[in-house]
Amino acid sequence: MTATDTWILLGASSPIARALARNLAGPGRHIVLAGRDSEDLEATAADLRIASGASAEAFAFDAADFPSHSAAAQHWAERGGRLNAVLLFSSMPEQDAIDSDPSLARNCIDVTYGGAVSILHHLAPYWEARKAGTVIAIGSVAGDRGRLKNYVYGSAKAGLHTYLQGLRNRLARSGVHVLTAKLGFVDTSLTWGAPGIFLAASPDAVARKCLAAAAKRRNVCYIPLFWLPIMTVIRLIPEAIFKRLRI
Amino acid sequence: MRWKQLELTGWGRVRRAPTLAARLERSGEFSTLFGGHLPKGLSIFGAGRSYGDSALNSQGHLCLTERLDRILSFDPDSGLIEVEPGVTFRRLLDVFLPLGWLVPVTPGTSFASIGGAVAHDVHGKNHESAGSFGQHVGEIELITGDGSRHRLNPAAHPEWFRATCGGCGLTGLITRIAFKMSRVPSAHVAVTERRLENLDAFLQAFEDTREASYSVGWIDALASGPALGRGILEMANPAPDAGYASTPAKAPSVPINFPARSINRLSVKAFNEFYFHRIPKQPRNRTESYGKFLYPLDAIAHWNRVYGKAGFHQFQCVVPYTDGAKALQHLLETIAASGAASFLSVIKRLGPGRAGYLSFPMPGYTLAVDFPNRAGTEALYRALCGIVLDHGGRIYLAKDALLSPEAFARMYPELPEFRRVLAEIDPDAHFGSDIARRLKIRASA
Numbered sequence: 001m002t003a004t005d006t007w008i009l010l011g012a013s014s015p016i017a018r019a020l021a022r023n024l025a026g027p028g029r030h031i032v033l034a035g036r037d038s039e040d041l042e043a044t045a046a047d048l049r050i051a052s053g054a055s056a057e058a059f060a061f062d063a064a065d066f067p068s069h070s071a072a073a074q075h076w077a078e079r080g081g082r083l084n085a086v087l088l089f090s091s092m093p094e095q096d097a098i099d100s101d102p103s104l105a106r107n108c109i110d111v112t113y114g115g116a117v118s119i120l121h122h123l124a125p126y127w128e129a130r131k132a133g134t135v136i137a138i139g140s141v142a143g144d145r146g147r148l149k150n151y152v153y154g155s156a157k158a159g160l161h162t163y164l165q166g167l168r169n170r171l172a173r174s175g176v177h178v179l180t181a182k183l184g185f186v187d188t189s190l191t192w193g194a195p196g197i198f199l200a201a202s203p204d205a206v207a208r209k210c211l212a213a214a215a216k217r218r219n220v221c222y223i224p225l226f227w228l229p230i231m232t233v234i235r236l237i238p239e240a241i242f243k244r245l246r247i
Numbered sequence: 248m249r250w251k252q253l254e255l256t257g258w259g260r261v262r263r264a265p266t267l268a269a270r271l272e273r274s275g276e277f278s279t280l281f282g283g284h285l286p287k288g289l290s291i292f293g294a295g296r297s298y299g300d301s302a303l304n305s306q307g308h309l310c311l312t313e314r315l316d317r318i319l320s321f322d323p324d325s326g327l328i329e330v331e332p333g334v335t336f337r338r339l340l341d342v343f344l345p346l347g348w349l350v351p352v353t354p355g356t357s358f359a360s361i362g363g364a365v366a367h368d369v370h371g372k373n374h375e376s377a378g379s380f381g382q383h384v385g386e387i388e389l390i391t392g393d394g395s396r397h398r399l400n401p402a403a404h405p406e407w408f409r410a411t412c413g414g415c416g417l418t419g420l421i422t423r424i425a426f427k428m429s430r431v432p433s434a435h436v437a438v439t440e441r442r443l444e445n446l447d448a449f450l451q452a453f454e455d456t457r458e459a460s461y462s463v464g465w466i467d468a469l470a471s472g473p474a475l476g477r478g479i480l481e482m483a484n485p486a487p488d489a490g491y492a493s494t495p496a497k498a499p500s501v502p503i504n505f506p507a508r509s510i511n512r513l514s515v516k517a518f519n520e521f522y523f524h525r526i527p528k529q530p531r532n533r534t535e536s537y538g539k540f541l542y543p544l545d546a547i548a549h550w551n552r553v554y555g556k557a558g559f560h561q562f563q564c565v566v567p568y569t570d571g572a573k574a575l576q577h578l579l580e581t582i583a584a585s586g587a588a589s590f591l592s593v594i595k596r597l598g599p600g601r602a603g604y605l606s607f608p609m610p611g612y613t614l615a616v617d618f619p620n621r622a623g624t625e626a627l628y629r630a631l632c633g634i635v636l637d638h639g640g641r642i643y644l645a646k647d648a649l650l651s652p653e654a655f656a657r658m659y660p661e662l663p664e665f666r667r668v669l670a671e672i673d674p675d676a677h678f679g680s681d682i683a684r685r686l687k688i689r690a691s692a
Contacts, residue, residue: 013272013273015272015314037273037275039275040273040275043317043319043331044317046317046318046319046320047317047318047319050318050320050321050342051318051338051342188272189248189249189270189272189276192249192251192269192270193249193250193251193252193269194249
């Protein structure tokens with residue numbers, strides 16, 4: 001296979017991943033749709049091939065299956081060319097569900113944080129060797145402060161944000177860019193019909209903004225941008241007051 | 248899967264239905280909707296381009312298919328394509344026209360979904376030669392109320408297929424549609440426009456141009472007396488040497504609801520006068536892209552807002568050719584006398600092609616007229632339905648919000664067959680909708 005620009009979408013069944021794939025697909029690009037629902041990913045791959053003429057493939061990948069990550073990373077690196085990845089997967093059980101069944105916390109952390117660190121860490125040496133590439137990691141405003149409503153998920157994302165800071169520091173030396181895209185509400189099945197959701201961004205708008213931010217080599221961005229002032233205020237509230245709030 | 252409280256409307260925005268809606272991201276999720284207890288009377292909502300209440304479900308549950316939007320396969324040798332129901336005609340145009348392929352049949356808006364095109368067995372400006380959309384469908388995958396998946400094709404499952412094509416979504420959730428795309432020699436059509444001074448001239452012109460691939464007439468429904476039925480006939484044929492390149496234009500949008508009275512006799516008369524005289528007495532030729540020719544109103548996003556918050560009714564009927572001129576004259580006289588018509592009334596010829604028990608087409612003239620939703624509109628609509636019934640015609644369910652169950656049963660003679668087959672496909676009435684209740688589609692009237 002000739003060397004092309006490869007984009008690996010990790011957690012590719014989400015609507016944001018589908019929108020990203022459609023925005024990325026084009027001549028000279030190879031799209032890898034990595035995720036658990038192979039049948040669904042095959043359908044998306046076919047859509048990309050037909051609609052854009054891009055090359056696209058589905059790849060069975062489970063973020064929580066750590067031992068499989070080494071082989072997956074090696075497999076993708078074998079393609080040669082420029083290697084890029086978008087980290088999209090996470091596990092977000094309702095906080096109430098975790099509170100009544102604490103064992104759910106483990107999977108949330110294993111996927112959202114552990115799985116992310118594991119696969120990116122397996123890919124990092126290839127990026128260093130190749131001295132090129134882009135990493136876009138989907139973070140969350142939930143990681144900016146621990147809150148009553150989603151602090152297990154939020155803490156996993158906070159861990160991811162910190163990991164990405166370090167990874168950025170490491171890969172910058174090799175000319176590889178790492179973008180942390182902190183998302184607010186996105187119009188997906190996670191927010192559909194959930195209470196307290198406002199101004200949910202469309203998956204396509206989020207995808208375009210992620211790619212634009214990566215093209216500008218931004219390090220951290222909030223999507224939509226209005227979450228930046230909101231989270232700045234939320235971060236600044238002193239803990240003595242914050243602990244009594246329900247936001 | 249969560250349910251979200253929404254208020255949905257049809258494109259005419261007359262009916263507003265508070266609903267609990269679920270939105271599928273992948274068709275496999277439909278089974279999790281059940282959780283063993285699929286809500287009774289679920290309706291399926293595609294792109295929201297039906298005008299009346301055919302996708303609505305007041306106080307009930309509804310399932311949105313807009314995100315089931317993938318092209319699943321395409322064979323460049325035969326043109327056979329398989330898509331999910333939420334794929335729109337717009338997407339197929341954007342993807343395939345540059346490659347020399349076009350949908351065989353399309354409604355007048357590209358924003359309609361393929362699932363909706365099957366559920367209403369839509370027709371286009373080429374119905375006489377190409378038939379209805381459902382006639383091009385080779386296979387439909389349907390999930391019925393018990394959660395089972397069925398692959399229907401017209402030869403092996405004629406009854407289930409005929410109930411699903413044109414069945415207003417009542418047989419189940421359509422998850423895949425396979426049909427054949429048509430080869431086109433370029434991305435453009437050669438269009439001829441003719442100005443016609445009255446109804447007789449119009450119908451004669453239709454007769455003279457039957458060999459054209461596409462034909463559609465715009466009619467000034469406010470004109471009366473000797474000018475009754477005046478309008479402009481557009482005919483189009485493929486333009487072989489025009490190439491595949493086209494420049495997509497950014498669509499302007501109607502940003503806000505117009506005030507209630509902005510569509511009135513005076514403004515419509517002025518518009519129609521201008522529109523009619525735009526075309527010189529001698530026929531005029533031009534070459535334009537398929538997108539522009541097939542979907543003129545798609546150039547203005549949210550055009551339904553010009554009718555204000557109260558919305559509008561689109562009356563679309565077909566009357567058989569036998570006595571068709573008389574029927575049209577009667578309809579147009581009634582419309583002109585009311586003064587209620589809006590701009591851009593459309594007249595077309597239809598052939599016999601139909602794929603389902605409740606399909607709209609029959610050989611005859613079809614007339615579509617928009618009426619702002621005001622006092623008197625319902626009475627006028629019912630009067631027009633009476634004329635249609637007297638002439639053995641019918642009303643298009645994709646547009647309708649006002650027909651009575653009695654008139655519906657008389658207009659659709661295959662209703663008993665539809666009911667018999669529907670009782671077999673969905674015995675527990677898992678699927679339903681406002682139109683099904685209003686027209687008593689399921690129960691015997």
